[in-house]
Amino acid sequence: MTKPALKIEKATSSRIGEVDFDNLQFGRLFGDHMFHMEYRDGAWGEPEVKPFGPIEITPAMNVMHYGQAVFEGMKAFYVDENTVNIFRPKMHFERFNRSCRRMCVPETDYETFITALEELIRLDKQWIPKKSGTAMYIRPVIYASDNYLAARVSGVYSYYIITSPVGAYYAEGFNPVSLTTPDGFVRAVKGGTGEAKTAGNYAASFLPAKKAQEEGYTQVLWLDAIEKKYIEEVGTMNIHFLMGDTLVTPQLTGSVLAGVTRNSVTQLAKDWGIKVEERRITIDEVFESAENGTLTEVFGSGTAAVISPVGSIQHNGKTIHIGDGKIGAFAEKLFDTITGIQYGKLDDPHGWVHSVSV
Ligand SMILES: Cc1ncc(COP(=O)(O)O)c(C=O)c1O
Structure with missing residues (x-):
């Protein structure tokens, strides 16, 4: 070079x-x-x-x-x-x-x-x-x-x-976020600009995010724009669901931003022998999985917070609660491992870190 x-x-x-x-x-x-x-x-x-x-x-x-x-x-x-x-x-x-x-x-x-x-x-x-x-x-x-x-x-x-x-980000401990599906809004559609990190995507998300906050939620959980049932991502994070022994992450369909942290999460889970599925997942499947007890953890991933535990999700007037107000063990292990690699305290088997001599 x-x-x-x-x-x-x-x-x-x-x-x-x-x-x-x-x-x-x-x-x-x-x-x-x-x-x-x-x-x-x-x-x-x-x-x-x-x-x-x-x-x-x-x-x-x-x-x-x-x-x-x-x-x-x-x-x-x-x-x-x-x-x-x-x-x-x-x-x-x-x-x-x-x-x-x-x-x-x-x-x-x-x-x-x-x-x-x-x-x-x-x-x-x-x-x-x-x-x-x-x-x-x-x-x-x-x-x-x-x-x-x-x-x-x-x-x-x-x-x-x-x-x-x-x-x-977590100076006062992990605070699980509360999510709501948007009321009448969509973020992105395949063929649009959702997978680009471009200014207008954020401008367009401010009104739905403001409405969600006025109703007491932390952020919007975006669904696909056509059938409004497949989960896409959250504000400035991707989302992951731990269901039984499987980590389910919404697949990159063309309308989701391909998060760098998302990629790190799925890679580490594979390294640890966890079954990883990147696929389409409906909001109904998540609610069913919460009701039958297989949904154990939900968390977001993004550069700002690294891992953000999700405490509840509201959809069509129903709310599911996940965890006990703390970060789950799997999400915490991901957080500790990613930050450990970032600060040079843990091995970096995939060569993620670019060290600069200062
Ligand atoms: C819309 C959106 N989705 C997901 C992410 C997470 O991406 P990354 O892990 O690369 O920060 C971000 C943050 O950049 C974002 O703005």
Whole structure:
């Protein structure tokens, strides 16, 4: 792999003094540096790392009208004074490019991506929180940045990678989430944009999520858009059901985001000799399985929380309760193993971690 030459402009002063590492909020503070690259006339230009700061835009910028934007969300973990681990950057990158293809955004190359991540981590290594459960969140984004008002593919794109120190998701212990199927809304349909990590998918989910929260639920459990009976995913997580000795995970049908954590969960379960089924699963099957006692655990998987226990699911006026208000033993083992690999405390048999010497 030939390393692309990154132009580097170092920040002359640091904002690290603003960071209260004991009270980190998600995505509120950003590292001193950011990666930037521009696409125009059919090619990506010179990659650079420069001080984080405002960008100049006009109200005619394409992305603000037509939503042509793709992004990723991943994490880097403090191991020791000399090492930081990025979790599965290659898999995140591959999904980033798949999102680009679906949204007509020009693809980028892995060498530039990983070199940019390594450089940002080295330059802003003091920004990486050290306490257990904390991490440096990494947000790559590409958006249409030409300036004209016409609903067609942009010819100009801006690519940024920014970083943000994030606190422990479970600082006060695991809180099982309550889910509800949506009342009249759908998230995505095969052939649409559901499997892309693109801005509009999130904008479209805000109203159903707000309604669910007003009714006292944590998040929406999305069903397929056609028959409204097959389970797809949850807000910003994939979902898994432990039924007897089988881990059932909704299959990737074209309308579900292919989670990196989802893939890690199913791989570990297979490693441990658990029967794993990636298949279509109906909400009725889950309710029946809860009623006949075979459903022992339900949990979500995603970069933010890693594993999120589900305590209840509401559908058509009926509610099932899962577990006893705590995380299940299987979900906890997954959480401990994935975080153990992330922090370099456990073996990494699948080579998921990309270690950076800082
Ligand atoms: C819609 C959606 N589903 C699932 C996930 C989980 O994916 P990952 O494990 O790659 O974070 C996310 C988070 O990125 C998401 O936004």
